[in-house]
Amino acid sequence: MSDSxxxxxxxCMRASGNLACFSRPEFSVERAxxxxxxPSSARSLFEAVLxxxxxxxxxxxxxxxxxxxFTSFRRNEIGTKIPSRGLTPDKWIATDEERQQRNTLALxxxxxVLSAELFLNDAVQPxxxxxxxxxxxxxxxxxxxRGQHFHHPYLGCREFAADLRPxxxxxxxxPVSLDQGLMLYDFLYPDWPDKRRGWQxxxxxxxxxxxxxxxxxxxxxxxxxxxLARRGAPR
Amino acid sequence: MILQSLVRxxxxxxxxxxxxxxxxxxxxLIELDRDGRALGVTYTGEKVDKKERFLRxxxxxxxxxxxxAIRADRLVDKAQYVLGMGDxxxxxxxxxxxxxxxxxxxxxxxxxxLADASSDEGLVAQARFLSAFATDPTPFLAxxxxxxxxxxxxxxxxxxxxxxxxxxxxLSALIGFTYLGAPIWRRPAAQAWLAARDGEAADDAGAxxxxxxxxxxxxxxxxxxxxxxxxxxxxxxxxxxNASAYEHYDRAGNHNAPVGPYASAAYAMALRRLVGRGGFxxxxxxxxxxxxxxxxxxxxxxxxxxxxxxxxxxxxxLLMAAxxxxxxxxxxxxxxxxxxxxRTGRPPLIADPTPFYLLIVTREKSRVVLRTAELHxxxxxxxxxxxxxxxxxxxxxxxDERVPTGLRSLLDATVSIRTSDTEPAPDLAARLMRCALDSxxxxxxxxxxxxxxxxxxxxxxxxxxxTRRMALLKAVLVRTYKQEIPVSLEPNxxxxxxxxxxxxxxxxxxxxxxIDAKAGIADRFLGTAMASPALVFSRLMKLSHHHLxxxxxxxxxxxxxxxxGVVAKLPPELPSVLELRDQGTFMIGYHHQRADxxxxxxxxxxxxxxx
Numbered sequence: 001m002s003d004s005x006x007x008x009x010x011x012c013m014r015a016s017g018n019l020a021c022f023s024r025p026e027f028s029v030e031r032a033x034x035x036x037x038x039p040s041s042a043r044s045l046f047e048a049v050l051x052x053x054x055x056x057x058x059x060x061x062x063x064x065x066x067x068x069x070f071t072s073f074r075r076n077e078i079g080t081k082i083p084s085r086g087l088t089p090d091k092w093i094a095t096d097e098e099r100q101q102r103n104t105l106a107l108x109x110x111x112x113v114l115s116a117e118l119f120l121n122d123a124v125q126p127x128x129x130x131x132x133x134x135x136x137x138x139x140x141x142x143x144x145x146r147g148q149h150f151h152h153p154y155l156g157c158r159e160f161a162a163d164l165r166p167x168x169x170x171x172x173x174x175p176v177s178l179d180q181g182l183m184l185y186d187f188l189y190p191d192w193p194d195k196r197r198g199w200q201x202x203x204x205x206x207x208x209x210x211x212x213x214x215x216x217x218x219x220x221x222x223x224x225x226x227x228l229a230r231r232g233a234p235r
Numbered sequence: 236m237i238l239q240s241l242v243r244x245x246x247x248x249x250x251x252x253x254x255x256x257x258x259x260x261x262x263x264l265i266e267l268d269r270d271g272r273a274l275g276v277t278y279t280g281e282k283v284d285k286k287e288r289f290l291r292x293x294x295x296x297x298x299x300x301x302x303x304a305i306r307a308d309r310l311v312d313k314a315q316y317v318l319g320m321g322d323x324x325x326x327x328x329x330x331x332x333x334x335x336x337x338x339x340x341x342x343x344x345x346x347x348x349l350a351d352a353s354s355d356e357g358l359v360a361q362a363r364f365l366s367a368f369a370t371d372p373t374p375f376l377a378x379x380x381x382x383x384x385x386x387x388x389x390x391x392x393x394x395x396x397x398x399x400x401x402x403x404x405x406l407s408a409l410i411g412f413t414y415l416g417a418p419i420w421r422r423p424a425a426q427a428w429l430a431a432r433d434g435e436a437a438d439d440a441g442a443x444x445x446x447x448x449x450x451x452x453x454x455x456x457x458x459x460x461x462x463x464x465x466x467x468x469x470x471x472x473x474x475x476x477n478a479s480a481y482e483h484y485d486r487a488g489n490h491n492a493p494v495g496p497y498a499s500a501a502y503a504m505a506l507r508r509l510v511g512r513g514g515f516x517x518x519x520x521x522x523x524x525x526x527x528x529x530x531x532x533x534x535x536x537x538x539x540x541x542x543x544x545x546x547x548x549x550x551x552x553l554l555m556a557a558x559x560x561x562x563x564x565x566x567x568x569x570x571x572x573x574x575x576x577x578r579t580g581r582p583p584l585i586a587d588p589t590p591f592y593l594l595i596v597t598r599e600k601s602r603v604v605l606r607t608a609e610l611h612x613x614x615x616x617x618x619x620x621x622x623x624x625x626x627x628x629x630x631x632x633x634x635d636e637r638v639p640t641g642l643r644s645l646l647d648a649t650v651s652i653r654t655s656d657t658e659p660a661p662d663l664a665a666r667l668m669r670c671a672l673d674s675x676x677x678x679x680x681x682x683x684x685x686x687x688x689x690x691x692x693x694x695x696x697x698x699x700x701x702t703r704r705m706a707l708l709k710a711v712l713v714r715t716y717k718q719e720i721p722v723s724l725e726p727n728x729x730x731x732x733x734x735x736x737x738x739x740x741x742x743x744x745x746x747x748x749x750i751d752a753k754a755g756i757a758d759r760f761l762g763t764a765m766a767s768p769a770l771v772f773s774r775l776m777k778l779s780h781h782h783l784x785x786x787x788x789x790x791x792x793x794x795x796x797x798x799x800g801v802v803a804k805l806p807p808e809l810p811s812v813l814e815l816r817d818q819g820t821f822m823i824g825y826h827h828q829r830a831d832x833x834x835x836x837x838x839x840x841x842x843x844x845x846x
Contacts, residue, residue: 025447026238026474026492029481030605035236072607072665079478100478103604178610181239182450187484204484207493209445231445231452 009133010060011140012115014167015045019071020155021106025184025207032105033156035068035178036214039221040186041156042114045164048153050140054124054131057116062219063173065111072105110155113167141166173217183212185227237608238448238494238502240592244540245501248524250508250517255429257296260289261311262408266416269356271363273375294409295420295429305334307341309349309429310361310420311411316342318368318410343369355424357414364412446495448502455493460503463512466534466598473506473603509538525552529559530643531595531664535606538594541613554620558671559641570624574617587613595668597661606665611672619674626710629823630723630830631702638702642668648703649685651692670714678711686711687818691762705826708819716816724827726800732817734804735768736824741798742775744832748790749782761825765818769811776802801828 015037022038023031039059046057079100082091118136120126143149144166153162187205210227212219222230245251264277279290295309307316314320319339343365350362368375412419419425443452461470476482476491483491508515511526529537539555554574574584582588591613595606627640646659646667666679686704712718721728728734743757756775764771779798783791813821 024492026494027605027608028483028491029474029476029478030602032605032608035610070607070609072662074662077480079480081479081482103606105605105607180236182447184447204486207445207447209447209450211450 008117008119009137010115010117011046011057011137012113012167013045013049013144014111014113014165014171015042015153015155015162016065016111017155017160017162019106019108019160020110020162021104021160022156027105030103030105031157033070033107034183034212035107035180036064036212036219037062037110037112037114037155038184038186039210040184042112042116043186045114045153045155045162046116046140048149048151049143049164050136051150052127052136054121054127055136056119056121058119058224059114059116059221060223061115061221063113063171064176064214064217064219065113065171065173066109067174068176068178069108070105071108072103074101074103076100077102106156106160113171113173176214176217178214180212180214182209184208185210185221186224188228236610237592237594238498240540240542240590241502241505242448242498243542245505245508248505248508248517250504251501255296255426256293258291259294259297259311259409260291261294261411262289263410264290264413264418265364265410266413267357267360267364267419268414269360271360271365271367273364273378276379289408292418293421294411295425303334305337305341307338307345309345310358310425311409312342313407313409315339317365318372339365339369349425349428353424353428355422357412357417357419357422358424360414361412361419444490444493446493446498448494448498451495453495453497455490456496456499457489459489459494459499462503462506462510464510464596464598464603465512465530465536467600471598471601471603473503475602477602505540506538509540510536527552527555529555529668531668532597532643532646532659532661534599534658535595535597535661535664537665537668538596540592542590542592543613554617558620558623558668559643571621574621582614584617585614587617589613591616593669593672595665597665604661606661607669609669609672616672619672622674623671623710626713627706628722629702629706629709630827632826632830633833636702638706640703640706642671645703645707648700648707649682649689651689674714677715680715682707683711683715683815683819687765687815687822690765690822701826705823708822712816712819712823718816718820720820720823721827724831728824730817730820730824731804731806731810732813732820733824734801735764735772735809735813736821736826737828738772738798738801738805739764739775739821740825740828740832741794741801742779743829745779745782745786745794745798748794749785765813765821767812768821769809772809 020033020037021031022034022036022041024034039062042059042062043057046059076099078093078095078098080093080098082093118133118140120131120133120136144164147164149164153164154160155162185208188208189205208227208231210222210230212221262279264279266274266277268274280287282288294311297308297312298306300306315335316338319335343362346358346362346365350358364375414422444455445451446453446455459472459474461472463470474489474492474494476488481491482488508524509527511524511528515524515526517524527538527540529539531537554570577583589612591611593607593609593611595608597604597606624640627645629638631638642664646664647657649659649663650657663679663682663685666676667682670676670678686707689700689704709720712720718730724737725733739756739761743755746756756778760771760775764775783795783798786794810817
């Protein structure tokens with residue numbers, strides 16, 4: 001159904017918030033953020049507005065509108081997890097016994113304009129004969145305009161709520177260029193038809209990385225196929 | 236970003252040495268001849284600065300031994316493996332002898348393997364020595380024991396042999412062999428053999444993953460390499476996942492952040508070089524490299540580096556040295572001149588766009604806390620440091636006073652000497668460092684309150700860190716509150732709080748000249764005068780009349796005139812409460828006036844009168 005000759009349509013959105021933490025995998029214990037939003041977090045913002053199994057988003061561009069500022073604070077976190085399988089009533093966490101204080105290095109005052117391509121997922125049945133990209137793009141833009149979302153969008157961590165609105169079009173990115181090196185693009189989720197069997201039966205999700213460069217305040221995110229093709233190649 | 240630039244730093248400075256080797260200290264060198272006979276034994280230790288320093292050189296990479304596993308290193312190992320010698324105290328245990336024998340045999344096997352594979356003269360000689368030693372250790376040990384005093388220790392099955400005390404003192408010291416004066420483990424044959432097998436002893440083949448530092452597919456390390464950070468003993472891994480809550484997607488431990496062995500070794504080496512604990516020697520050339528870290532507290536360290544080629548980092552070191560241990564004598568003009576001077580082929584430091592990385596870490600009991608990881612440019616840093624030092628400049632209390640304005644000293648000034656927690660808060664330390672390097676950042680809001688609280692407290696250290704606190708107050712007032720604060724006394728300053736501070740200083744001086752009070756007004760009333768002047772000053776003024784009368788003569792007239800001059804600048808109604816920033820200005824005025832009053836006296840007089 002998707003045209004192979006042209007790229008699918010783009011949807012754009014402006015996201016802002018007071019605090020954001022896109023934690024780096026290597027510093028995810030004492031959380032340290034990437035300097036700007038990761039494509040996977042951006043995707044989650046789009047999915048908060050509109051998502052159906054039939055569509056998927058690929059983030060292609062991130063524009064940074066505010067200067068990159070870090071702030072650091074400590075929070076009490078828990079050191080253990082309740083197991084998700086084999087859950088019985090005796091598995092509980094006493095928070096005051098398991099408390100650990102961990103540092104968080106977060107971004108303060110973030111503002112981005114994100115644009116993504118909307119793909120249709122061929123593995124899912126089309127929703128009627130008139131199912132096409134335009135329908136979903138229109139739905140997305142309507143919902144964005146009205147401020148509707150399935151769950152409250154967040155910037156990296158659930159507690160950092162995001163404000164989403166349609167972009168006006170004249171937002172100027174910051175005149176900063178920065179080479180971040182490798183940044184998380186997204187995860188490669190395996191096919192998972194049987195939810196009961198869990199991750200251990202199939203391969204666990206694999207992280208994908210791309211070379212992130214901020215040029216004139218804009219990060220050009222490569223297409224997902226490019227990222228997959230470049231796995232394993234030296235940076 | 237940080238890890239990648241650390242790996243680049245390690246590559247740029249050649250910290251990774253050669254494949255298959257790592258830098259270690261070798262304590263003993265045994266010179267062999269062609270047939271494997273020992274010609275002499277050299278001890279490489281020498282006392283430098285009260286510490287024993289050994290020959291630091293590249294040795295074949297050592298393996299990790301866990302528990303009671305017997306694994307011999309290649310060509311260079313400790314006495315237990317090379318010679319089968321153990322700690323005399325533990326030799327009474329049941330199978331200790333057998334174990335030592337096994338170790339010795341393992342080392343012999345490993346050497347033989349290399350000798351047979353390459354048939355190199357030196358390697359063969361070493362193999363021969365070891366087999367000869369196995370059959371009859373006495374000739375060698377006699378030679379070894381001939382220098383230094385000896386202890387008796389059982390070795391092998393039944394014989395008691397003399398072993399040099401130095402060997403038993405440090406049984407983990409490495410023993411290496413030389414042939415024709417050159418180390419056998421560095422012979423080209425050995426190098427080739429080891430390089431071909433570099434990385435073999437890595438983790439047993441786990442699943443291949445993309446290393447998040449280099450982007451290449453490799454087997455990620457199970458444990459990251461450990462780095463020694465100041466503040467406590469023992470090396471710590473920089474990255475670790477030590478609780479289940481931090482594991483995602485059913486990944487265990489460090490697989491949550493897959494890093495390949497090359498990247499892990501590289502960034503750990505770069506960190507060690509930056510921390511420079513105990514003097515970091517370059518792995519190949521052996522020269523000592525200067526540390527690139529600023530100590531902000533007992534456990535908080537700031538590491539910095541710039542992405543420059545070659546030795547262009549010297550101005551960075553100057554800047555950081557200024558932050559680490561500056562004093563009032565640090566000539567701001569000189570620093571500024573250095574920073575603005577043109578350099579061959581590169582822009583002057585003030586405008587240099589080279590990336591500059593800052594990493595502030597605190598060492599807690601078992602983990603490393605990352606306070607901040609930032610990227611600036613050298614130019615920004617240069618400008619900010621100059622601005623910071625300029626903000627801190629303030630007149631000393633008396634002419635000879637040396638005021639340290641390094642970050643560590645400033646942070647120490649925020650805490651009281653007498654209480655048990657004499658460590659400044661690590662978060663404050665990190666934030667102050669960031670403010671020093673980025674002039675747009677406001678100072679942490681609690682800094683002003685903390686410094687002022689030191690003046691209100693009852694401990695007796697008010698005089699010891701006084702001027703440093705003044706410098707901090709001035710810096711905060713200038714940057715956060717945008718006030719104009721001069722370096723020394725400004726008689727026409729418009730601020731009421733400033734003049735109240737001056738007044739307090741004059742009153743204090745008057746009292747001191749009049750009577751010999753053990754608890755002068757400075758001790759009793761400073762806190763209240765600073766916070767609520769209206770309550771206190773009327774009483775102090777009354778007292779001052781008596782003091783002046785007691786002084787009498789020309790001095791009375793002069794002081795009286797000074798007093799009147801200051802009072803004239805005050806409004807008719809004294810404020811009942813001063814807010815924090817005005818309290819800061821009060822203290823600055825107090826300090827300026829005191830400095831002005833005291834510097835005119837002789838030194839002998841001031842020494843006696845200092846409370």
